Amino acid sequence: xxxxxxxxxxxxxxxxxxxxxxxxxxxxxxxxxxxxxxxxxxxxxxxxxxxxxxxxxxxxxxxxxxxxxxxxxxxxxxxxxxxxxxxxxxxxxxxxxxxxxxxxxxxxxxxxxxxxxxxxxxxxxxxxxxxxxxxxxxxxxxxxxxxxxxxxxxxxxxxxxxxxxxxxxxxxxxxxxxxxxxxxxxxxxxxxxxxxxxxxxxxxxxxxxxxxxxxxxxxxxxxxxxxxxxxxxxxxxxxxxxxxxxxxxxxxxxxxxxxxxxxxxxxxxxxxxxxxxxxxxxxxxxxxxxxxxxxxxxxxxxxxxxxxxxxxxxxxxxxxxxxxxxxxxxxxxxxxxxxxxxxx
Amino acid sequence: xxxxxxxxxxxxxxxxxxxxxxxxxxxxxxxxxxxxxxxxxxxxxxxxxxxxxxxxxxxxxxxxxxxxxxxxxxxxxxxxxxxxxxxxxxxxxxxxxxxxxxxxxxxxxxxxxxxxxxxxxxxxxxxxxxxxxxxxxxxxxxxxxxxxxxxxxxxxxxxxxxxxxxxxxxxxxxxxxxxxxxxxxxxxxxxxxxxxxxxxxxxxxxxxxxxxxxxxxxxxxxxxxxxxxxxxxxxxxxxxxxxxxxxxxxxxxxxxxxxxxxxxxxxxxxxxxxxxxxxxxxxxxxxxxxxxxxxxxxxxxxxxxxxxxxxxxxxxxxxxxxxxxxxxxxxxxxxxxxxxxxxx
Numbered sequence: 001x002x003x004x005x006x007x008x009x010x011x012x013x014x015x016x017x018x019x020x021x022x023x024x025x026x027x028x029x030x031x032x033x034x035x036x037x038x039x040x041x042x043x044x045x046x047x048x049x050x051x052x053x054x055x056x057x058x059x060x061x062x063x064x065x066x067x068x069x070x071x072x073x074x075x076x077x078x079x080x081x082x083x084x085x086x087x088x089x090x091x092x093x094x095x096x097x098x099x100x101x102x103x104x105x106x107x108x109x110x111x112x113x114x115x116x117x118x119x120x121x122x123x124x125x126x127x128x129x130x131x132x133x134x135x136x137x138x139x140x141x142x143x144x145x146x147x148x149x150x151x152x153x154x155x156x157x158x159x160x161x162x163x164x165x166x167x168x169x170x171x172x173x174x175x176x177x178x179x180x181x182x183x184x185x186x187x188x189x190x191x192x193x194x195x196x197x198x199x200x201x202x203x204x205x206x207x208x209x210x211x212x213x214x215x216x217x218x219x220x221x222x223x224x225x226x227x228x229x230x231x232x233x234x235x236x237x238x239x240x241x242x243x244x245x246x247x248x249x250x251x252x253x254x255x256x257x258x259x260x261x262x263x264x265x266x267x268x269x270x271x272x273x274x275x276x277x278x279x280x281x282x283x284x285x286x287x288x289x290x291x292x293x294x295x296x297x298x299x300x301x302x303x304x305x306x307x308x309x310x311x312x313x314x315x316x317x318x319x320x321x322x323x324x325x326x327x328x329x330x331x332x333x334x335x336x337x338x339x340x341x342x343x344x
Numbered sequence: 345x346x347x348x349x350x351x352x353x354x355x356x357x358x359x360x361x362x363x364x365x366x367x368x369x370x371x372x373x374x375x376x377x378x379x380x381x382x383x384x385x386x387x388x389x390x391x392x393x394x395x396x397x398x399x400x401x402x403x404x405x406x407x408x409x410x411x412x413x414x415x416x417x418x419x420x421x422x423x424x425x426x427x428x429x430x431x432x433x434x435x436x437x438x439x440x441x442x443x444x445x446x447x448x449x450x451x452x453x454x455x456x457x458x459x460x461x462x463x464x465x466x467x468x469x470x471x472x473x474x475x476x477x478x479x480x481x482x483x484x485x486x487x488x489x490x491x492x493x494x495x496x497x498x499x500x501x502x503x504x505x506x507x508x509x510x511x512x513x514x515x516x517x518x519x520x521x522x523x524x525x526x527x528x529x530x531x532x533x534x535x536x537x538x539x540x541x542x543x544x545x546x547x548x549x550x551x552x553x554x555x556x557x558x559x560x561x562x563x564x565x566x567x568x569x570x571x572x573x574x575x576x577x578x579x580x581x582x583x584x585x586x587x588x589x590x591x592x593x594x595x596x597x598x599x600x601x602x603x604x605x606x607x608x609x610x611x612x613x614x615x616x617x618x619x620x621x622x623x624x625x626x627x628x629x630x631x632x633x634x635x636x637x638x639x640x641x642x643x644x645x646x647x648x649x650x651x652x653x654x655x656x657x658x659x660x661x662x663x664x665x666x667x668x669x670x671x672x673x674x675x676x677x678x679x680x681x682x683x684x685x686x687x688x
Contacts, residue, residue: 016678056676121468
């Protein structure tokens with residue numbers, strides 16, 4: 001199978017997308033075609049045998065062929081006319097902006113490009129933490145209590161410690177733990193520098209965290225192992241960043257079957273029909289045996305490959321059952337009816 | 345001001361988008377440029393002086409110039425090279441699919457095109473009724489009780505009458521009122537023909553309905569009049585269709601100031617920062633003086649022009665304060681750091 005990995009994008013996670021994309025070389029056994037979206041929103045075809053992170057940081061990628069996204073494919077200029085890039089499916093590996101906010105999903109849908117990754121609605125409910133909370137509620141999945149504020153609100157917080165998060169950024173960007181009133185204003189300034197909206201949650205020290213990745217294949221859930229990630233107060237950008245290049249296997253969380261099942265059920269409720277076509281990772285908190293959704297990663301770092309026994313098989317099987325939109329026939333029945341009623 | 349109206353799209357509401365777009369000729373005093381998106385996802389420049397609904401139903405529109413969407417503009421082939429279409433702003437008037445599901449918003453954002461219309465998240469929370477319910481809850485706005493089912497669920501309904509709605513379609517497509525158990529299966533079949541997901545609400549006879557349109561200009565809400573729309577059991581596609589060509593003024597709902605304010609407050613909560621850049625119409629139900637959100641129309645039929653005293657002024661003022669995304673600088677700081685730590 002020929003998999004075109006689209007990565008980069010105008011995003012705070014541009015660089016981790018590069019790291020994530022390169023990690024695929026170690027874990028996918030298929031033919032990979034690398035398509036880089038740069039900060040000017042130009043697509044480049046990066047030959048698989050030369051790809052390194054340095055290629056991008058030095059700007060050397062610009063020596064490669066520019067690609068044009070068009071109906072059904074990407075194409076490059078050739079000696080005579082154009083040459084299409086040959087692939088079976090796109091893997092959207094653009095973390096953060098462009099990839100996880102629905103922009104690339106829309107471009108692929110508009111151009112009828114078959115792709116693995118979250119569709120537009122899935123992007124909206126996972127890339128915005130405020131919408132994630134509302135979505136989880138609708139799906140009967142618990143979330144940690146929160147308050148939501150936008151840039152015009154007067155933010156009042158009475159109980160500390162809290163964790164302040166811009167609603168739209170991943171990888172802990174703009175996130176602060178605030179221990180008292182004195183630290184509040186600075187944390188708010190930081191968060192509102194990145195976003196028009198924030199959420200504030202109680203900060204619970206030493207909360208148990210479990211990650212589960214998975215997807216739906218032929219209407220059955222395929223789950224990864226449940227991982228208990230390495231703990232820090234919270235993972236900041238640097239620490240998360242290094243995590244994105246992971247290809248070595250994770251340790252299975254030491255929890256009983258009942259809790260494992262609760263976590264899987266919560267995952268299934270969140271995945272629903274909304275995330276069909278995507279392999280996602282949900283990060284859960286557990287307090288007193290109650291499972292709370294923390295966040296949905298609709299394009300997890302290095303696709304959470306390290307959580308799967310046979311990642312290559314999962315990804316290729318998913319390719320065979322991507323969602324297809326119903327055909328809409330445009331008949332002009334109503335326009336004709338109106339014209340008839342007007343006697344035109 | 346030069347306003348490029350983008351309309352059509354692959355959508356069940358393709359035709360009402362045409363009617364809506366043509367209605368703009370009567371109500372906007374600006375220079376209009378018509379850009380039609382046809383069922384093959386080709387853009388056409390339709391000269392403003394010749395536009396009629398017949399042009400589309402007969403396929404005659406294909407004699408006009410094809411446009412290519414590119415960075416910052418649309419362009420057409422010219423004698424020598426290309427010629428850009430000259431406009432100040434795009435008005436997204438593509439109802440339903442492509443326009444209200446985030447696809448066009450994404451295309452415009454990707455290509456840095458200034459546009460009036462809902463952004464991606466706004467599209468997701470308004471074009472999917474299940475997400476609308478969750479979003480309204482998050483915004484502290486009441487909604488009518490509902491049950492949600494997807495295509496894999498065993499649908500059990502015990503109390504009738506109910507109204508069954510596909511989650512993703514507007515204009516009452518696939519919607520049925522079900523009076524008893526005997527009518528249920530057929531209604532479910534109809535709804536699931538259009539969508540993978542449905543919501544079921546109690547059907548409340550003679551419920552009071554009020555529509556309010558508006559937008560945020562310089563951080564202040566600009567509201568239309570509150571309209572009590574013409575009632576039928578519910579408006580089916582034909583009836584709603586005719587409504588989309590409306591350009592004559594509506595009647596102000598006969599309700600007291602307290603209720604008017606409640607409706608405006610609910611509108612403001614829903615609009616929030618999510619709908620900035622768009623002129624939307626919210627349709628509310630009122631039962632015992634409690635305001636319930638029924639639906640959000642992020643691109644209302646004929647832009648709800650008939651609800652505004654001076655629609656032209658509202659739309660042109662909105663153009664001056666469209667949301668702008670923060671610039672993201674891609675520094676390759678982290679890639680450099682990793683390379684340094686690897687000693688490369």
